[in-house]
Amino acid sequence: MPVQETDDKVIVTFPNDDTTSVTVLKYGATVISWKVAGEEKLWVSEGAHLDGSKPVRGGIPLVFPIFGKLKDESHATGALPQHGFARNSTWEFLGQVGEKLPSVQFGLGPENIDPELYKKWGGGKYDFTLIFTVTLHDDALKTDIEVENTGNEAFDFNWLFHTYYKIPDITDVLVNNLTDEKCFDQLLAEEYIEKSPVVQFHEEFDRIYKSVRNDKYIQIIDKGKVLMTLERVNLPDAVVWNPWIKKSEGMADFLPKLGYHNMLCIEPGHVSDFVNLKAGDKWSGSQICETHHDIKQQSNIY
Ligand code: BG6
Numbered sequence: 001m002p003v004q005e006t007d008d009k010v011i012v013t014f015p016n017d018d019t020t021s022v023t024v025l026k027y028g029a030t031v032i033s034w035k036v037a038g039e040e041k042l043w044v045s046e047g048a049h050l051d052g053s054k055p056v057r058g059g060i061p062l063v064f065p066i067f068g069k070l071k072d073e074s075h076a077t078g079a080l081p082q083h084g085f086a087r088n089s090t091w092e093f094l095g096q097v098g099e100k101l102p103s104v105q106f107g108l109g110p111e112n113i114d115p116e117l118y119k120k121w122g123g124g125k126y127d128f129t130l131i132f133t134v135t136l137h138d139d140a141l142k143t144d145i146e147v148e149n150t151g152n153e154a155f156d157f158n159w160l161f162h163t164y165y166k167i168p169d170i171t172d173v174l175v176n177n178l179t180d181e182k183c184f185d186q187l188l189a190e191e192y193i194e195k196s197p198v199v200q201f202h203e204e205f206d207r208i209y210k211s212v213r214n215d216k217y218i219q220i221i222d223k224g225k226v227l228m229t230l231e232r233v234n235l236p237d238a239v240v241w242n243p244w245i246k247k248s249e250g251m252a253d254f255l256p257k258l259g260y261h262n263m264l265c266i267e268p269g270h271v272s273d274f275v276n277l278k279a280g281d282k283w284s285g286s287q288i289c290e291t292h293h294d295i296k297q298q299s300n301i302y
Helices: 115-119 244-249 257-262
Strands: 003-005 009-014 017-025 030-036 092-098 103-108 128-136 140-149 155-161 164-166 173-175 182-185 190-193 205-210 218-222 225-233 237-242 263-277 282-290
Touching: 009 103, 009 128, 017 128, 030 140, 092 128, 140 155, 140 263, 155 282, 173 263, 205 263, 218 263, 225 263, 244 257, 257 263, 263 282
Parallel strands: none
Antiparallel strands: 003 009, 009 017, 017 030, 092 103, 103 128, 128 140, 140 282, 155 263, 164 263, 173 218, 182 190, 182 205, 205 237, 218 225, 225 282, 237 263
């Protein structure tokens, strides 16, 4: 069975190869496992809540309509909790939409959101539909989001795929192709140009790389070998995050405490400014996570 639905999740396996699969929890439409030839590619905390009581710590949580927490209370997203409501609402499973490359869809609208939470977005005046599509390739995973404004008023939103990759050890990995990109360092609250030829990790890391051209690949390289190549469509920003020791200790659902060694978030999105979506309009964006590439070194010069 390529697509299996249970009460709380949907499991998709690749045709004739049940060692390649993706599992999506209906809560948050959170991808909680992606295996290629039996090997897990995503990190999920051993302390993650998978019962719908809290956003999942790991996998691919979906962030909408606000990234982080806005300080400006007067903005329509100002009253929303950190990372909005998509990751902590139960999405509707819309069914299978592709067979050769198995693909499934999930939908979210105001009716699926806790009314109190929904009201925190512009007083509950916005009408919208989100369609999330997950497509399994033999060596890649594609996730697409479409946002439609089905109401009468324009609204502002952020979108982010908060992808947690599983890695052998954070101290051995590099991330390439971010040199000369503008970044906002969330820890220093400063904006600067990334000058490192490759990004390495030896302490807490939380940066938003802004307006990174979508023809640039972002790769996680482990000891000279590409673990993951990330391609993006219509998603200009990329957040790179590792909580390191102290921050992990402060997160009750982050287990084991040394788990920060084995995870790295590279989160493509539209977060450094808002998308303004007019009544009746649609917006879409995609991430493609691929396991098969060679190193592609790309600079901003050419
Ligand atoms: C990242 C942010 O996207 O998400 C970090 O850049 C934040 O600042 C992290 O700490 C985790 O957020 P949360 O709400 O899942 O604890």
